[in-house]
Amino acid sequence: MNVNTKTMVSISEANQNFSKVARLVDQYGSAVILKNNSPRYLILEFNQADEQLSAQTDDVLAISEKLITRNKAVYEELAK
Structure with a gap:
């Protein structure tokens, strides 16, 4: 994940x-809140949350298809 340094805010500044x-x-689509100078929280627009979750699901499906294709012979042997 790429983080724009303009969107980083300390937790104390975010609190205040x-x-x-x-x-x-609103301007950049997300903000990162730092705790102890380390990225800790990601704030997104509500409508982007579904997009983020579906992207992860797509990644899992792509990896699953790759594994099934790679191990097709093993799965066929197990099915017997």
Whole structure:
């Protein structure tokens, strides 16, 4: 995942000025909240949450198809 450094906000700043975080999400699509100088939380627009989840599902399906194709002979032997 690529993170735009313009969207990074410390947890204390987010706590004091959440409207700034909301504006960053409106402008860039997401914001990252840092805790102890490490990315800890990702804030997304609500309508993007489904897109993020479906992308992960698509990845899992692609990997599953690859494994099934690669191990087809083994699956056929197990099916006997």
